[in-house]
Amino acid sequence: MNLHLLWKAVHLIPVLATKNGVTSKSRKRIMPDPATEPPVMDPVYEALLYCNIPGVAERSMEGHAPHHFKLVSAHVFIRHGDRYPLYAIPKTKRPEIDCTLVANRKPYHSKLEAFVNHMSKGPGAAFESPLHSLPLYSSHQLCEMGELTQTGVVQHLQNGQLLRDIYLKKHKLLPSDWAAEQLHLETTGKSRTLQSGLALLYGFLPDFDWKKVYFRHQPSALFCSGNCYCPLRNQYLEKEQRRQYLLRLNNRQLERTYEEMARIVDIPTKQLRAANPIDSLLCLFCHNVSFPCTKNGCITMDHFKVIKTHQIEDERERQEKKLYLGYALLGAHPILNQTVSRMQHTAEGKKEALFTLYSAHDVTLAPILSALGLTGARFPRFAARLVFELWQDREKPREHSIRILYDGVDITFYTSFCQDHHRRSPKPMCPLENLVRFIKKDMFVALGGGSTNYYEACHREGF
Numbered sequence: 328m329n330l331h332l333l334w335k336a337v338h339l340i341p342v343l344a345t346k347n348g349v350t351s352k353s354r355k356r357i358m359p360d361p362a363t364e365p366p367v368m369d370p371v372y373e374a375l376l377y378c379n380i381p382g383v384a385e386r387s388m389e390g391h392a393p394h395h396f397k398l399v400s401a402h403v404f405i406r407h408g409d410r411y412p413l414y415a416i417p418k419t420k421r422p423e424i425d426c427t428l429v430a431n432r433k434p435y436h437s438k439l440e441a442f443v444n445h446m447s448k449g450p451g452a453a454f455e456s457p458l459h460s461l462p463l464y465s466s467h468q469l470c471e472m473g474e475l476t477q478t479g480v481v482q483h484l485q486n487g488q489l490l491r492d493i494y495l496k497k498h499k500l501l502p503s504d505w506a507a508e509q510l511h512l513e514t515t516g517k518s519r520t521l522q523s524g525l526a527l528l529y530g531f532l533p534d535f536d537w538k539k540v541y542f543r544h545q546p547s548a549l550f551c552s553g554n555c556y557c558p559l560r561n562q563y564l565e566k567e568q569r570r571q572y573l574l575r576l577n578n579r580q581l582e583r584t585y586e587e588m589a590r591i592v593d594i595p596t597k598q599l600r601a602a603n604p605i606d607s608l609l610c611l612f613c614h615n616v617s618f619p620c621t622k623n624g625c626i627t628m629d630h631f632k633v634i635k636t637h638q639i640e641d642e643r644e645r646q647e648k649k650l651y652l653g654y655a656l657l658g659a660h661p662i663l664n665q666t667v668s669r670m671q672h673t674a675e676g677k678k679e680a681l682f683t684l685y686s687a688h689d690v691t692l693a694p695i696l697s698a699l700g701l702t703g704a705r706f707p708r709f710a711a712r713l714v715f716e717l718w719q720d721r722e723k724p725r726e727h728s729i730r731i732l733y734d735g736v737d738i739t740f741y742t743s744f745c746q747d748h749h750r751r752s753p754k755p756m757c758p759l760e761n762l763v764r765f766i767k768k769d770m771f772v773a774l775g776g777g778s779t780n781y782y783e784a785c786h787r788e789g790f
């Protein structure tokens with residue numbers, strides 16, 4: 328099967344003039360499939376995809392099923408939207424990005440003003456501790472570190488609206504008088520994830536009743552709840568970090584680039600590297616703000632390209648070597664197990680939430696994607712969404728099927744547990760049992776070592 332033919336690009340990135348020497352030509356490219364086409368070796372292009380600049384007509388295959396199928400539940404995992412850097416480049420001015428939400432500033436969204444208005448009436452105190460102490464929307468003229476920007480809010484208003492059109496208007500997933508128990512909302516304790524979740528929810532259910540909305544707090548970025556202790560997972564992670572370190576060490580051009588940048592900002596190379604400058608540069612890049620200059624010179628697009636190229640190489644090697652897969656299988660198991668349990672309950676006619684939202688991070692989505700066997704999936708961009716849909720066959724009500732979508736692309740048949748099904752069946756769906764078998768059993772087979780459950784696998788010796 329030729330992936331490139333199957334998933335031919337469908338839409339364009341808007342043409343933007345920009346600082347930092349990106350030509351309008353490099354912005355006007357066809358968008359590839361985020362899940363099934365491998366990254367190309369054009370770092371600027373990859374960076375643009377990562378920014379996920381709002382305004383592009385979104386691709387969306389959510390909710391596509393034959394007529395005799397009924398949508399039973401949807402489980403949505405998101406990465407927070409565009410944010411301010413987590414780290415500052417020492418001795419340079421902080422990027423001047425305004426985190427207030429202003430309707431007449433780009434990127435626009437018709438619901439932005441109403442969103443801010445609704446949030447200002449929100450009883451944040453009703454959420455699970457410590458979420459109750461977080462602001463429901465950003466209001467700083469100069470963003471704080473890691474804060475969600477207007478771009479990030481707009482990205483998730485768009486996500487919510489898109490899911491509303493498909494799941495509510497078309498498939499009537501929730502009744503108009505939906506009840507609090509029909510939603511399950513969970514977020515990590517960062518303001519950017521809570522606010523992203525609220526923006527998506529507002530796009531999905533505009534002017535929702537605050538009394539029916541409750542966000543639960545998830546302390547772990549892996550969403551592993553009571554099952555986080557897993558020594559073998561940590562061992563895999565250490566080996567993976569060692570791999571990463573060696574790859575960096577072997578990249579002479581990268582090393583020289585860090586040295587040059589360190590000279591420009593006049594700090595030791597080690598200190599610059601520790602400040603993770605690509606995080607700041609990506610933010611400047613996504614916001615069309617010039618890279619910093621000092622009396623010693625300027626950080627340039629060439630520096631940016633070298634670091635970004637290295638990131639792409641790192642991602643590629645990570646997928647090739649299986650260390651990350653081991654980490655991912657163990658890291659993603661608890662949340663996948665929880666999701667599949669909810670689906671099974673629903674399929675058995677028990678009461679469960681119909682719409683589940685996990686507002687999370689790149690380090691949440693990346694292991695899930697790897698664990699599902701999506702070796703070609705791109706690293707989660709800002710406001711990335713991964714959706715599991717549960718469907719019931721009206722003609723055979725006991726049969727349930729799933730679909731899995733990543734950034735609007737149907738990736739069901741790229742997963743390790745639905746690939747074979749696709750070859751045998753004309754149905755564009757995968758049986759729920761395939762996912763169940765994978766989570767309860769085959770995941771551990773994939774890990775090797777003879778373990779048959781999570782606890783055994785986590786405590787296996789002699790890795």
Ligand SMILES: *[C@@H]1O[C@H](CO)[C@@H](O)[C@H](O)[C@H]1NC(C)=O
Nearest residue numbers: 342343344345346614615616
């Ligand atoms: C980016 O910045 C340049 C230079 O200030 C400006 O001319 C251009 O319009 C900006 N592009 C966008 C998309 O805002």
Ligand SMILES: *[C@@H]1O[C@H](CO)[C@@H](O)[C@H](O)[C@H]1NC(C)=O
Nearest residue numbers: 554660661664665668781782
């Ligand atoms: C998996 O789900 C089952 C059923 O909900 C639960 O009993 C079990 O503890 C879960 N295991 C893990 C490791 O999350």
